[in-house]
Structures are given as structure tokens and as C-alpha cells.
Amino acid sequence: MDWQAIVLSIRLAAIVCAVLLAIGLPIAYWLTFSRWRWKFLVEAVVALPLVLPPTVLGFYMLLAMGSRSPLGRLWERWTGHPLAFTFDGLVIASILYSLPFAVQPIAAAFAQVDRGLLEASSTLGSSRWRTAVRIVLPLSVHGIVAGVVLSFAHTLGEFGVVLMVGGNLPGQTRTVSIAIYDQVQAFRYGEANATALLLLAFSFGVLSIVYALTRRPRAIASRT
């Protein structure tokens, strides 16, 4: 089994997850509560990776990260190494690719919070920030956990974007799904099977956790 690829995938997923939590919460909050009339455009952009073929997304990101693009040049001047075909590039691509998987469950949970509770909070003297921290977040924990878990799992299993942006450099950009592809190409079916089985078991475990959390019988009972 390609342990190097597995460790790399987990590292990638963990970093992406942490970043998505940090930017996903404010984006989801804004999407839920903003009354801006053009909000639907932002919603569409956030959801784009859901419908776009990974190769299309990967292609444009490759262009954006290349040494000839402003972003690529800026990055090279800043860090001294290029963005395309590196782990850093992979992180950025994965964040964009997994964004809807973090934002949508969180936004759905925010939207489920009874507006009456938010109004009660403000008549009791709380600012919007305090209401968000004390009321909205605690009542949305299940959605936040679902968003984190889904984006972790989704990053772990992505293939097309990684191949386009990262290539297949061992220890740099070879993730577990690419390793499986490599093993199959080399007719090492036994190895591929072992790695695939590991991913399958992991994904099943993750989804079970998500569904168990989103069921939340206790929270529903205490609503009434």
C-alpha cells in the first residue's frame, strides 16, 4: 500500500478542512442572512464546483496558477516556488473544489435556526455578533460538523482536479486516489484493492457519522 500517498491525502484534507471551516462559516452566515439583491450570483458561484466537471475546474485553475498568470507570478515572487504541480497549489484547488461541501450544510443549518430566537436575542440586548456566537452557532453544530466531515471526505477522494493541477509527484501531489489509478494502470490489482477498500471503509464511516448527527432527535424534542 502507498502509505506516502495516504498520509499526503490526509494532510491535504486536514488543511483544506481547517481553511474551509474558517472561511466557510462567514460565507455561510452571509449567504443565509444577507438581503443583498445580487446574492444569488454568489450562491451560484459557491455551488459551481458541484456541477462543473473536475477537469474544467482543474483546467482553469491550472491556467490561473501558471507562471504566466498574475496569481502564479505573485505567488512565485512571494514564496520563491511555483504554484502549479505543488502541494500548495493542490491546497488552493481543493479549497475551491470543496467549498460547496462545507458551505451548503452550514448555511442550511443556519437557515433552520428559528428567527424568533434571533429576535429574542436582540430584544435582550445582544449584538449580531453575540447572537451569532451564542445562538446561531450552537444551534447549528450538526450542520457545521456535517460540512467539515463532508469537505474532508470529498478532498480525500478527489481525482480530476488533483490530476490537472497537481500532476502525480510522489510525496508532493500524489494523493491516494491517484495512487489507486497508478496501481490499476500497472496491473497491481491487489494493492489497488487494498487502498480502495480503505477509502470505501473510511467514506462509509464518515457518512454514518454525518447521518447520525443530522438526525439529532434530542434537538428536535427540545424545540417544542
Add this chain to the structure above:
Amino acid sequence: MTLAATIRARLSHDFTLDVRFEAPPGVTMVFGESGSGKTTILRCLAGLHRPDEGRIAIGALVAFDSGLRIDVAARRRGLGYVSQDLALFPHMTVAQNLQYGLARLPATERRRRIGAIAAQFRIDHLLARRPGGISGGERQRAALARALVTDPQLLLLDEPLSALDHVTRSRIIEDLRGWNAAHAIPVLYVTHSHREVFALGERVIALERGRVVAEGRPQEVLDTPAHEPLAQLAGFENVFDATVLGADAANGTMRCLLPGGAELEVPLARAAPGAGIRIAIRAGDILLAAGEPSGLSARNALRGEVRSIEREGAAAIVMVDAGCRFQVHVTPAAVESLGLAGGQPVWLVVKTYSCRVVWNQSRES
């Protein structure tokens, strides 16, 4: 501390809230049928809905003034608001709910206030529980206490007790009165129940389609309703269109003709013979007699026939056809002793002053 409000808010293309009223310290009932704009008034006062025009002054605080472009945020209005669904925070204990509005106070003061309010509203044994685990009445108490513990300058209650049984409700009301005896702030209490208006209010503001149609002491407003929907809300089960036959100015009465041909003597109103008026009579103000009554002070005895008898709680509702259909409330014991049954002839006895003129064609034109 007095609340003075002028509110204009267009809520839909054919409904505009347009009210002006004052509420002194004490309980003021805001009374009207659903859709009359009661809740919107509270939401405007609380800062949860922005009026299109108007001015809201809570004591010395100008909370809203469209002319001066003042619109104080809900959290800075210093008022207590209890919505119909109470909005207790489900993930917090009762104690944490009570504490929520006191974040700016030192911990010792917070504890002192929570202890005091919990004792006063008899929820001290529930402080460690969550709202999901206590009864409906206890939740109402917790929600009231949460609003009151912040020492509000104005208390807004949106049918907070409508889901409770009578006994629990009157106990909570007593506790609320006890609290307000010491604080003397205006309390606006929204309701659509005329029983609550009589039981609780020192003053009542009656609303109809977004306008104030009557204002004053409950007895005055509900006993002389000027509008038909208000009459029905205020518990006048019988509302008839009648024609004035003639006035007896010396006695302060007039005779009028009911649909179906029966005549009724009602209090004098300024209406010419032939004019249309509308008369409202409470079902509980009508007496039933099995034989023709004589020697009565009541001036009206109408002959009719029992159509149906229904039990509702401790009362029996008797429908009587006397040319037009009357609803009469009597006790089940009375039904038994009179031997009332469908098809039986009866006499309806109505005092002149139990009849209210709620609409008068002459005054309209």
C-alpha cells in the same frame, strides 16, 4: 413612564397599519381579531419591524422618528418582548436563558437578580432544566421572567398565555401584576379573547383592520362596541340588522323591527324612523321562559321556538327561532328544569339595555 406611538406601516397592497395611541404604566390590552395588526404594532415598538412613518417614544427615549431619521436598534430600546412562541433558547438552561440579557452586569448582581425573579415567578426549582423539559406554563413563566429580569422600560406581550388553562393563566397574571406594582411600566398585552380583556386590562385599545376603533376602560369599550366585528369579538353572539320604527325620547328608548317581523325595544339612538341600525345582544343576557311571561320589568318578550340545544362546557347553547335566530346561553340545569327540547315554544326575555346599537345608518351618512 408612558409609551406614545404613532405608527404607519404598509404591510400589503390593501392593508396599512395606521395607529396612534398612548399607554400609561399598567396593563393595556391590545384587542382585535387576527389580522387586525396587533402583532405588527408590537414588532414596530420592539424595533423588529420598521414603520414607514411615525414616532415611538418610550418615556424619554425616542426609539423611532421617521421625520428625524431616528431608528434605535431593538437591542438598545430597553424593552421586554415575549412573542407568541416564547422563543426560549432551547440549548440553554432556564438559568442561562434568564442570564442572557444581563451580560453587562457584574456576576454578583446577575445572580441576585436571577434569584429574585426566579423566586417571584416560582421557577427557582427549574433553573437547571432546559426549556424542552418543562411544562407549557413553566415555559411561559420562564419567558416572562427572562424579559422582566432585564428591568425593561416597556413590556410587550404577544398572546403569551393563550395556550394555558384558565387557572395557570390567572396565577401568572397575578405574578405579573405583583411585579408591575413595584416597577410601574407600561405593559402592552395583545389578545383576541374578550375574557382576557375583562380579566386583565386596566385599559384596552381595540383594533380593526389596522386602525384603532375604540380606546378606554374595558367595560366601556367592550360594552358599547361601535363596530360589528368588535361586537362579535367582545362576545355579542347575536347581531341583527333592524329598522327603526319610532322613538320614545321621553323614556330614552326606541322600537325597531327585526328581520322576520319581531319587534324589539332598544336604547335610544339618533336615528330617524325607517333608518337601518345594527343591534348586538350577548347570548348570556337573554332569559328563556317556557310560558308567556308577565309582570316583568324587561320590556321585550319575543315568542319563538327551540331549534337546537348543545352543550359547551358548563353552558348550554340554545338556538331559538323568533323570526330571526337567537343564540341563548343558559345552564344545563335550566335546560332540564324547563324541559327544553327541539320544537318547543319558548319566550325570549331581553332587557332594553342589554341591546346595544353597534351601527347606525343615520350617523354614517
